[in-house]
Amino acid sequence: MNDALLIVEDLKNLGLTEYEAKAYLSLLEEYPVNGYTLSKTSGIPRSRIYEVLDSLKNKQLVFEQMEDTMSVYKPLDPKLLIGKFKKSFDSIFYHIEEYSKKVYLKEENDHKLIVIQGRDKIIDFLNLLIHDAKRRIVLSIWEEEINDISQALNDAIQRGVVLRGMYFGRNNPYEQLVTHRRIERHLSEKKERYMTVTVDGIHVLYGIISRGEDSQITWAKDPDFVDMSEDYVVHDLMVNLYANQLDIKQREEYEKFLDHVRKEYFAFTEEEFKKFK
Amino acid sequence: MNDALLIVEDLKNLGLTEYEAKAYLSLLEEYPVNGYTLSKTSGIPRSRIYEVLDSLKNKQLVFEQMEDTMSVYKPLDPKLLIGKFKKSFDSIFYHIEEYSKKVYLKEENDHKLIVIQGRDKIIDFLNLLIHDAKRRIVLSIWEEEINDISQALNDAIQRGVVLRGMYFGRNNPYEQLVTHRRIERHLSEKKERYMTVTVDGIHVLYGIISRGEDSQITWAKDPDFVDMSEDYVVHDLMVNLYANQLDIKQREEYEKFLDHVRKEYFAFTEEEFKKFK
DNA sequence: AAGTAGTAACTACTACAGTAACTACTCCCT
DNA sequence: AGGGAGTAGTTACTGTAGTAGTTACTACTT
Structure with missing residues (x-):
């Protein structure tokens, strides 16, 4: 079973050794058994199995039962x-949280830029931020990337986070996103994809993403920068949503539309709105 | 700060090395800094700091920023x-849960007894079971132990678990428990304390508990055994609650009282109740 | 004799902690 | 102008503990 190997890795990540993980998993499948048998089913050398079981007993992940002459072992219920x-x-997280409250000072205004390289790391970090999003996610993203973050996006939507932005691709999976109007031309042209994601008006990630290690995006927390990035997407949305009307209305009407988009569609707060007036 | 040392241990339990933990924590207190400075504040040898930072960068717990000639580092927000x-x-737990559904078969009727030794391990295991309780916790316990499980008990009560039983001690902290009527005599006599705890009619722990390694309790999942243990506590409760009345009423009345206690006070289901008739 | 049950002692490897020594640059002092 | 002190970063090494993996042994059962 290849499946079991993955679980061994999982258990190792929880702090067990390989032998401990294998022993526990073998015990799950067959118990109660004695050390000798477990060594056979688990592939752990007979000469080591008792140390391993001792250690598991100590962690209370395995229990020993005396049965006349010999001991047999059973696993703790996985649940x-x-x-x-x-x-x-949970208690570790609580400690860290309490401790960090004491010593960690968030920079209020962080003008520095941080570069993140490699597609995997970018996606990872993106998911982390989306996971933490509380109010609004604004993005401009291509179909190649949307799948890698859709789980986190769905979770965010579920808990009431507002999602807005542009989608570059066919079969737009989110009604909250607007498909770019000249997508067919773009799709045939590009190998590398420009991406912008802002989260809660705090974080902005932007840059070029492609298949491999050469992908590179920038992470900024400068509020002005975030505003600018959101504005960029607002404009893009505007043009794409109202392109037809723009041809026949005046400049004033255009501005009204922009305000409308910001307020109604983008869910800007009054405070945020004032900054643009 | 001794506090920080504990957090280092916590971070190690999350899979970081000691140097990684120290580096991250030092960064929390002061950032952005370069490797040289961090080595000084964290106590990590200058010769190792860059490997450590590399590894943290890889895990995206630390970010590097180019500042003209040299790099400075900042920590990932603790949150x-x-x-x-x-x-x-969470994903690891999910894997394990799914996997165990496939391979793990719970023993329905488990008549075997398992011995748990050492006060710490007993308390640990007790907390684990109480944490997992869904319906009813019945116990007969001394004041020396109640504090060590009160957190878990309170959580259980909070989520609607019924708590019932006897309390051997002064200042009974739970209205759901009945203080033993001859507690003063008991308190002055005993060094070792008999304890019984049953959880959801599934688990029963019983045995002698004292201060140290010689404490020893037995864990059983035999349903008859659990019934018996609950019955023991029911009787104890009965005698303590209605002691006065017992002297003047007949045997019939006594039985009625017992039923009443089981049904009304103990929250037995109809099914459970039938087993005693 | 073959299989079952358990112990002791070891080798080998790796990750991590810890140390020493080196280059190179900047700043300040006299 | 030259030297010392502090800053910044690198290379290479030792030591140790924990883990994986092996071999050899005793003892008991059938």
């Missing part, structure tokens, strides 16, 4: 194992 | 760090 780790991690 | 680990652990 209880998960509960055990959850409890322990 | 995002917590979110990152939570996400990763």
